[in-house]
Each structure stands twice: as C-alpha cells, then as structure tokens.
Amino acid sequence: MTLLEVNDLTVKFYTQDGVVTAVDNLSYQIESGEKFGVVGESGAGKSVTALSLMRLIDSPGQIESGEILFKGEDLLEMSEEEVRNIRGNEIAMIFQDAQTALNPVYTVGEQIAEAIRHHLGHDEAEARERTIQLLDRVGIPEAETRFSDYPHEFSGGMQQRAVIAMALSCDPDLLLCDEPTTALDVTIEAQILEELEELADDFDTAIQLITHDLGVVAEVCDRVMVMYGGKPVEKAPVEELYYDPKHPYTVGLMSSIPRVGDDRDRLQTIPGTMPDLVELPPGCSFHPRCPYAEESCTRKEPPLLDPETGEEAAGTANEHAAACLEYSGELQGGLDYSVEINDSQGEPTAVNPEGDRND
Amino acid sequence: MRRIYESGALHRDDEHFTPNKRDRSYRPQALRSLNSTRLSRSLLPNRFGYRAISISVSTPREEFASDTAIPFQVTMKNTLPVPVTVPTNSPVLWTWDVDGTTNASRVPLHDPPEESGAFVFDRGERKQFTKGWQQLFRVSESEWEPAEPGEYTIGAEVNVDNADKKGLRGTTTVRIVPETATDADGR
Ligand code: SF4
Numbered sequence: 001m002t003l004l005e006v007n008d009l010t011v012k013f014y015t016q017d018g019v020v021t022a023v024d025n026l027s028y029q030i031e032s033g034e035k036f037g038v039v040g041e042s043g044a045g046k047s048v049t050a051l052s053l054m055r056l057i058d059s060p061g062q063i064e065s066g067e068i069l070f071k072g073e074d075l076l077e078m079s080e081e082e083v084r085n086i087r088g089n090e091i092a093m094i095f096q097d098a099q100t101a102l103n104p105v106y107t108v109g110e111q112i113a114e115a116i117r118h119h120l121g122h123d124e125a126e127a128r129e130r131t132i133q134l135l136d137r138v139g140i141p142e143a144e145t146r147f148s149d150y151p152h153e154f155s156g157g158m159q160q161r162a163v164i165a166m167a168l169s170c171d172p173d174l175l176l177c178d179e180p181t182t183a184l185d186v187t188i189e190a191q192i193l194e195e196l197e198e199l200a201d202d203f204d205t206a207i208q209l210i211t212h213d214l215g216v217v218a219e220v221c222d223r224v225m226v227m228y229g230g231k232p233v234e235k236a237p238v239e240e241l242y243y244d245p246k247h248p249y250t251v252g253l254m255s256s257i258p259r260v261g262d263d264r265d266r267l268q269t270i271p272g273t274m275p276d277l278v279e280l281p282p283g284c285s286f287h288p289r290c291p292y293a294e295e296s297c298t299r300k301e302p303p304l305l306d307p308e309t310g311e312e313a314a315g316t317a318n319e320h321a322a323a324c325l326e327y328s329g330e331l332q333g334g335l336d337y338s339v340e341i342n343d344s345q346g347e348p349t350a351v352n353p354e355g356d357r358n359d
Numbered sequence: 360m361r362r363i364y365e366s367g368a369l370h371r372d373d374e375h376f377t378p379n380k381r382d383r384s385y386r387p388q389a390l391r392s393l394n395s396t397r398l399s400r401s402l403l404p405n406r407f408g409y410r411a412i413s414i415s416v417s418t419p420r421e422e423f424a425s426d427t428a429i430p431f432q433v434t435m436k437n438t439l440p441v442p443v444t445v446p447t448n449s450p451v452l453w454t455w456d457v458d459g460t461t462n463a464s465r466v467p468l469h470d471p472p473e474e475s476g477a478f479v480f481d482r483g484e485r486k487q488f489t490k491g492w493q494q495l496f497r498v499s500e501s502e503w504e505p506a507e508p509g510e511y512t513i514g515a516e517v518n519v520d521n522a523d524k525k526g527l528r529g530t531t532t533v534r535i536v537p538e539t540a541t542d543a544d545g546r
Binding site for chain 1: 450451452453468469470471472476478486488490491493495497500501502503504505
C-alpha cells in the first residue's frame with residue numbers, strides 16, 4: 001500500500017535576496033514499511049522536503065503547490081489540529097543533532113514516558129514500563145537505571161538511540177530521519193544504522209532517510225532518490241543505482257563515499273558547490289559542475305527520463321529514471337564513466353575519468 | 360517536553376540555506392522597544408518613504424563578449440536616519456530584469472501568494488545584492504535562448520506599482536559584442 005505520496009511539491013522562501021526555490025515540483029512515493037533514501041549535498045532541498053511533510057515550514061517559507069497524501073489524505077489540506085495529531089503519532093522525526101531534541105532539564109526516561117502518555121494515553125506506570133522496554137530495545141544497556149539519567153550523562157550515540165526510542169514510542173507508520181548519524185563516528189554510525197533498519201522491520205515502520213552520504217543509503221534503503229538544486233535527478237532501486245548509476249551527479253556522489261584506506265578529501269571529488277537556489281544555472285542545473293556538460297546542457301533542462309527508452313518517467317515506484325540530456329539523445333559526447341567492484345569490500349565504486357581530470 | 364520544532368535542531372551550520380533561518384528583513388520586531396515598521400509607517404507618508412530609498416545597478420564593465428556571464432550589483436540605500444518600510448505588492452520584495460523581462464524569463468517563474476510584503480530598511484541601511492545574467496532568455500519552463508549581440512538594459516526595481524515614477528527603479532546599460540570583435544580588441 002502506498003503510505004506517502006508527494007505530488008508536484010514546490011516550496012519557496014521569500015527572502016530579501018530573492019525567491020529561494022528550495023523544492024521544485026517534486027514527486028515521489030513511499031510504500032508501507034519501505035525504506036526510502038533521499039540523497040544530496042547540503043542545499044539540495046532534502047531537509048525542506050522533510051519539514052514540509054511535517055508541515056513545519058515557517059514564514060518566509062511557503063508550500064506553494066502540490067499535495068502530500070499520507071494514507072490517502074492530503075496533509076496540506078488538514079487543520080493544524082489534525083496535523084498535530086499526525087506529527088509524533090503517525091509520522092515521527094529524528095534529526096542529526098540528538099542533543100537539541102532532548103531537553104537537558106528532564107531525565108531521558110521522563111521525556112520518552114511523557115511522549116507515550118501524551119500520544120497513547122498510558123498511565124504513569126505503564127508509560128514507564130514501555131519506556132524501559134524501548135530503551136532496552138534500541139540497545140541502551142541497563143535501561144532501568146539509565147531511565148533516570150539526564151541527557152548529558154549519555155554519550156552521543158546513546159543520545160541518538162534515546163531519540164530513536166522516543167520517535168518509535170508511539171509506533172509511527174513513517175519515520176523521517178534527517179542525517180541521523182552524521183554527528184556520530186563511523187563505528188557507532190554503523191551500529192545505529194543497523195539498529196534502525198531492524199527496528200523499522202520489527203515495528204513495520206516506513207523510513208524516509210535523508211543523508212548526504214550514499215554509503216548510508218546503501219546500508220539501509222530499498223529505493224533512492226538523488227536530489228540536486230531542489231529537484232530529483234535520479235530515482236532507482238538501491239542496487240540499480242549502485243551498479244548502474246545513470247546521472248553524472250550520482251556518479252560524483254559515489255566516488256565521494258569515504259572508504260577505509262582512502263584519505264582523499266571527499267568534498268573535493270565533485271568540484272564546485274551547490275548552486276544558489278535563488279538563481280539556478282540555466283539548463284541542467286548541474287552543468288557548471290558536470291564533466292560531460294555541453295552547450296545544450298546550458299540551454300535545456302532535462303526532465304526525469306527512462307534511460308532505456310528516453311521517454312518521460314512514468315513515476316511508478318520501482319522505475320529507474322534520470323534527468324540528463326544523454327537519455328533524450330541531446331548529448332553529443334555521451335557519458336563516459338564505469339563502475340568498478342572493489343574486491344576488498346564488494347562495493348561498487350564509480351570511476352569518472354573526466355571528473356578526475358577536472359579535480 | 361520540548362518539541363523538536365521549538366528546539367534549535369532545525370538549524371544546521373553546514374547548510375548553505377537553513378530553512379528556518381530568519382531573514383534579516385523579518386527580524387522579530389517584538390525584541391525592539393519600538394516597532395520600526397509601524398513607526399516608520401505612521402511617521403512617513405509613503406511618498407516620502409519612497410523618496411528615502413535609492414536604488415542603482417552596476418556592472419564591472421560596459422562591454423561583454425557573447426556567452427559570458429554578466430555579473431551585476433544592485434545597491435539600495437535608505438538615505439534617511441530613520442528606519443523605512445516599503446510595502447510591496449507581494450512577498451517578492453524586488454526583481455531584476457533585462458529590457459523589462461523580469462528574471463530574463465519570458466515565462467513567469469514565481470506565483471507568489473496574494474499578500475503584501477514589507478521591505479524593511481534600517482536607518483541609513485545599504486543593501487547590496489550580487490546577481491548575474493547568463494546572456495540567456497528563458498523561453499519556456501525548460502528552455503533558454505542566447506541573447507543576440509547588442510545593447511541591453513539591466514534593471515532592478517522594488518515590487519511596487521510604477522516603481523520607476525516613485526524612484527524605486529535603477530538601471531544600467533551593457534553591450535554584448537560578438538566574441539571575434541573582442542578578440543580583435545586584444546582582450
Ligand atoms: S544534462 Fe548535461 S550537464 Fe546535466 S548531467 Fe547530463 S551531461 Fe551533465
């Protein structure tokens with residue numbers, strides 16, 4: 001069943017520098033229990049997308065058009081009261097910075113128990129018991145004693161586990177995770193991602209995982225959407241994206257996945273920075289950074305296309321689509337990269353000869 | 360319990376653009392002892408408010424070879440020693456254009472909500488915006504066409520009716536010359 005369906009979502013911010021189009025005509029869907037990844041660098045519109053789902057876009061931001069159907073009902077048409085009911089109950093959110101999500105003056109246990117009482121109407125003893133179970137379930141040792149610890153007594157990883165426990169406390173159908181492990185070190189990150197994946201299966205919760213790190217998506221997700229400049233540039237099941245990336249930006253992101261023993265500065269791998277969202281480059285917004293860009297790329301914006309047929313993508317759940325003029329036959333030089341399987345880790349790596357030359 | 364959206368969690372220092380970051384022009388006025396918007400509205404009839412703001416557009420050169428980006432700077436200044444608020448037609452506070460074509464686009468890019476906006480200038484404030492024209496006109500949602508060599512006027516105006524008459528429009532002229540001509544110039 002389709003749990004979430006976002007259709008033609010456009011979000012703009014009216015600032016004195018100009019109109020920031022943070023999300024432009026975005027469509028995607030997430031099935032019940034599915035793990036969906038949204039990947040891109042800072043400023044790609046990932047977080048704004050998540051905030052829109054929670055209807056948390058503040059002035060000067062405006063959700064300008066589109067619909068967000070959650071279980072068939074448009075979140076954008078609901079009253080504030082109805083949305084509040086959904087927030088936390090049916091859609092929960094986990095952020096990068098666990099510390100800001102926890103109140104320093106209450107114990108971790110109290111905060112989770114309070115959420116349970118508030119959303120599920122349990123009495124104090126029941127809420128306490130369920131909290132301890134949850135803390136234990138998310139991998140916090142000696143949950144019963146840790147219940148009365150304050151957030152600062154938890155390590156970063158433990159804090160994030162506590163936040164996950166809080167998010168899961170009301171048994172949500174959709175968990176929005178925005179860079180949930182970015183602040184943590186790599187070993188803890190791997191543990192938490194594994195935990196998150198298991199929990200989502202156990203609780204039958206769908207996940208929308210937002211990250212700049214394609215490696216994280218590979219760990220957890222079934223399907224991926226790569227965003228650039230507020231728009232999706234590639235959508236695919238995760239394996240296809242890995243073994244057969246179709247958009248040069250995806251290839252760039254792949255070659256920037258950090259690897260053990262590789263100490264290149266990962267941010268250098270795709271030269272250039274995310275464009276100004278007030279004034280996107282004309283044509284394909286990726287063209288100033290794309291090693292394959294030609295004149296046509298500066299004159300025409302490619303829609304999401306089926307790479308095999310060159311037809312416009314139908315928007316079905318499992319399709320592979322990419323927004324590059326290569327697939328409409330308008331690129332003369334073609335794309336020229338290859339994917340290598342890295343023996344030691346069995347993970348594919350994109351090799352982008354032109355990109356290296358441009359470094 | 361503190362809710363996530365009341366906390367600082369939505370702020371990221373690694374974001375180019377933080378969604379909930381306050382724009383300076385939307386600074387909460389409750390923090391000040393006097394509400395400058397209301398004060399300037401009550402003190403200054405709009406026409407004086409308009410006169411207080413000057414606006415100009417400048418480019419580093421007058422001549423540009425075809426196919427190069429033309430950077431330009433828009434400078435707005437409040438010449439009065441009091442804060443001035445200019446009510447605008449929509450939340451879009453100002454626009455730039457090439458020969459009157461807003462954003463160099465022949466198709467409308469924005470469909471702002473039907474509500475007015477307020478362009479707030481502090482006492483003596485100078486605002487500067489750096490933009491660029493790629494020498495292209497957007498001709499449809501997804502297509503751009505290059506501008507022919509010749510003379511073009513780059514303008515910027517505050518989003519009010521008859522901005523020009525109210526002194527809230529600035530312009531500058533640039534010339535696009537075919538590449539060979541500049542080569543011959545030895546540039
Ligand atoms: S359309 Fe051109 S600039 Fe955009 S990704 Fe394809 S080759 Fe690169």
